[in-house]
Amino acid sequence: MRRPLRTHGYRAAAAVALACALTAASQQGAQADPQTLTEVQARLQSLYHEAEVATDKYNAADGKVTAQEKRLSAFHAQIRAAERKLTRLNSLAGATAAAQYRGGGVPAELQFALSRDPGRALDNAGLALQAQQNTQNLLAELKTTKSALRTRTDEAAAELERLRASRRAMAKQRKTIEQHIAEAKALESALAAKERARLADLERQQSEQAQAKWESTGILKKVGTDATAAGRKAIAFAVKQIGKPYVWGAEGPDSYDCSGLTSQAWLAAGVTIPRTSEMQWAQLKHVPVEDMRPGDLIIYFSDASHVAIYVGGGNIVSAPRPGRYVYESPAASMRILGVVRPDA
Incomplete structure (x- = not known):
């Protein structure tokens, strides 16, 4: 069984002259012109429609800000991880250099000349040089990655600020419409009870007519x-x-x-x-x-x-x-x- 239709909103800016005219008509026992009530209804509906549009846009802007904040946070986490890895590799490279110094810092060529097993000395020297070169390559790669991450982070931060500015604009627009809603409610309150009932009746009739036409x-x-x-x-x-x-x-x-x-x-x-x-x-x-x-x-x-x-x-x-x-x-x-x- 279908439930009875409840009245939707009454949407309009606070047309002071119109409110006064409707109130005066009520005080005099006269009925407000139905056409005037229809216009009031249309204005009220228009205002609340604008409010709903503004809400949708604000929600979308807020969602973009939240997503961008997560993206920026992920970039910061990647930079911190790269910095930790760089610190660790630099420390290892320093420890290797210190060990070589404590061992006399004998050049690989001299080690080869003095060694009883030149082949093994050559292999050891080659491995050491290769390890050192690999470490330097990794350090350079990490520094490049860190630099690229900082660039992307800066770009993401700039985009986040743009999105926040957009959200602020949406919030301001919404606040303006909320003020209009307050004015609309004041207009609605200014209508005498009989007039409000007639306004609600008009809306119910329109809703029922639209539904009947659809069902037909x-x-x-x-x-x-x-x-x-x-x-x-x-x-x-x-x-x-x-x-x-x-x-x-x-x-x-x-x-x-x-x-x-x-x-x-x-x-x-x-x-x-x-x-x-x-x-x-x-x-x-x-x-x-x-x-x-x-x-x-x-x-x-x-x-x-x-x-x-x-x-x-x-x-x-x-x-x-x-x-x-x-x-x-x-x-x-x-x-x-x-x-x-x-x-x-």
Whole structure:
């Protein structure tokens, strides 16, 4: 049985004049123009969509920084290992030279001339020279390797700083949108209870109409009804998160953003997938909507900025947006871009 649709977000900048007009209309007992409410709804939806896009970009930037930090750390470890080896070889070379000095430092040619067994002396001298030459070659090679590692480390450090700057820019953009969200919430609060109910009603109607239109195509007779074993585990995980709040960049266990929920759901099923909805759309296998099955991920909007897990019966489970909670809703309540399959 399908659960009732919960209201999504109300997305808009804080249009003070509009808020005042709506409040005044309520105080006078007049009903706000439905067209005006539709415009309010559209603005609010637009703002929260921008917020989700910003979150996805920040998550992607943060992932690149983390990967580059690990790469830089590996370079530092390689340099330390090369330095330890150089120190050890230099010490051995020094000990060999000291031993030769204590032995009188007799040149190989003189050892050959004075030896009772010239052949053996020649062999020993050749081996000593070869060992010395090999040591010098290895020292030179290690110094070259260390120098190359330092160059690569410097380049990696510069790239890390660039990525961190990009992440800071994403964080700044996200903060700006968060301020807009606060303004949107202020606008939402300014609406009288009756007006808020009408706004929610409009959204429910639009969602139901979109779902009805989608189902009228006969799509639910075409899509699969059986999930794979991994898909069932992913769905079970997602369903258990229902009621937990949406939080920017969260991956659980107490809160999630949209792609944080889907990536953790599939991780619980033993499958690692990309962290963001854009990367999930770009890297996972695409399947036609009519061929999707429970456990598949539905990607929404032309910029792939939202994702949900299909749980069957025409419904999805998703983390919708700031101020809302993980919930189950009709799959076609938002504009579908396509479907991807994690366990392909």
